[in-house]
Amino acid sequence: MNREDREYMDIPGTYVMDGRHCRQGYHLNMFCMSLNQAENRDAFRKDEAAYLDNYKLTPEQRKAVLERDWLELLRLGGNIYYTFKLAIFDGHSMQYVGGEMSGVTEEEFAKMMLGGGRSVEGNRSKKAQER
Structure with a gap:
């Protein structure tokens, strides 16, 4: 494959x-x-x-x-x-790195993770994003 x-x-x-x-x-x-x-x-x-x-x-x-x-x-x-x-x-910290990769601050990233993480909506498929 x-x-x-x-x-x-x-x-x-x-x-x-x-x-x-x-x-x-x-x-x-x-x-x-x-x-x-x-x-x-x-x-x-x-x-x-x-x-x-x-x-x-x-x-x-x-x-x-x-x-x-x-x-x-x-x-x-x-x-x-x-x-x-x-x-x-x-x-x-890992939160700093996660924030850098996500385009948010360390604090915003930590808050997002404590709140359940990033929404899967719009993040499930590259093909779906192209539509």
Whole structure:
């Protein structure tokens, strides 16, 4: 089955970690995991661009890391659990990252989640949005 033929590919804003997506993000996710070690965090803090040279990131992945483009990191193969290590490095909460990806503030995102989350209306299908 072609990846584009899978039902979940029609869900807006959804990046499922299937085999292809895992392969796409392998080096990105390994970079993020490296931030578990204090000496790696220190090296990254000292010179982010030079530290990223240690990983086979695509130019798009590299740009997304340096710009902290959270949604782009996911789109480019990042696993939220790994990319969140970069957010932690920057001192950000999961609510902050969720807000950045949703176009709202950290506080608005937290309130939305406490209120039951984003409405599914209008968010069920890319095809339906095109109509």
